[in-house]
Amino acid sequence: MNEVRVGALAEIDDPGCREFTVGDGDWPFRGFVVRRGAAVYAYENYCMHVGHPLNWVPGKFLTGDNTAIVCASHGALYAIDTGECFSGPCKGDSLRRVACEVRNGDVWVTVAA
Template sequence: VVVRRGAQVWAYENRCPHTGAPLDWRPGQVLNPEGTHIQCALHLAQFQMDDGLCIHGPCLGQSLQAVPVE
């Protein structure tokens, strides 16, 4: 999963730390409706874009697995 805010880009494995389910509810759809956070399709957990930290949902305090961006 690759997300961008302005010139900044972050990448994470397409897997929620809660159950290991894919984050996308449709191919390429991983953001909440406001476009401000990464959102898991299964339980609607929300993650910060810049560090992958879960700020809402069943995996609160856990983080997405970052992938290096080249």
């Protein structure tokens, strides 16, 4: 297991996101956290539709009104708190969740590797 500090919670927009990678080489694990108030959720950056990264713009994973995670490729919408797709081509599938916690004001993720 690899535990990685993503950053200080206070540095992440509310609501907002921050990307992270774990590991080196051409294929590190790529993920992102979503902050909403004091809550933080973390997912692999992998759309369940055809496996593209969800975002085209660095750190940009939310809809314009910040109410859902959106895949930039074909518009799938995922719930921020569960990762479940509720609209789009992969409706019913869920993003792969990453273990995440806030400790002493810092956001940490744990990735199996």
